Amino acid sequence: MSNAPDLLFRTLADPTRRAIFERLCRNGEQTVGALTAWAGVSQPAVSKHLGVLKLAGLVRDRHEGRQTHYSAQLRALTPLIDWTQQMAGFWESRFDDLEDLLKRMDQ
Amino acid sequence: MSNAPDLLFRTLADPTRRAIFERLCRNGEQTVGALTAWAGVSQPAVSKHLGVLKLAGLVRDRHEGRQTHYSAQLRALTPLIDWTQQMAGFWESRFDDLEDLLKRMDQ
């Protein structure tokens, strides 16, 4: 039924991968090299995490010469918000602001 | 840093476990037997999932004779909501710094 958030939950479950996504949210676009220098794992590990994030739609990549720049795609979090809202029902009104924000970014 | 949502993401990443939690959200309190009859896995598997959910604070158990009733604890989802809002907040603050970034974004 709610199969939509499945990929998101699985993708964000790993701490290293989620940390990479968080950093992209905080600091904006980063190259693989920059992310590798910061994360505590090897470059192939970072590349693999970025691949998983991209499959989940959570990041975009932009090629520039021999480097690849990655940036967060916050819109991909929408199914997560929808799922939580569905579970919580009407209970949390804090979501309203976030919904508006995502709607503004949608175009 | 954002260690709070880690347990939640990991706990909700498994489809079977999340399905059990969803059912408890939708249909309210259920016994282990009722959940086992509905889920496609064995009774020990259900018990184990309920144990993990309980460790994450996502369910409560109530003992009544030889049966155990489980119910969802929606308040435990709060760190998940906070995390999502925080990610959106980081995103938004970057818009504040670069006022014309929105224009350059091809979305």
Next chain:
DNA sequence: TCGATCGATAACTCGTTGGTTATGGATTGA
């Protein structure tokens, strides 16, 4: 052109975990 750098992929290891069956303690009902 050539060596160096960047990032993706391949191949492999190994710990984690979600599943199973077996079992035991506790409670109910006859």
Next chain:
DNA sequence: TCAATCCATAACCAACGAGTTATCGATCGA
């Protein structure tokens, strides 16, 4: 009291996944 039911735990197994090193294609600088 005693058999049956409910649920939790133990023990085990197989699959998955996150990490590693090795390597290769592509691109840049000199």
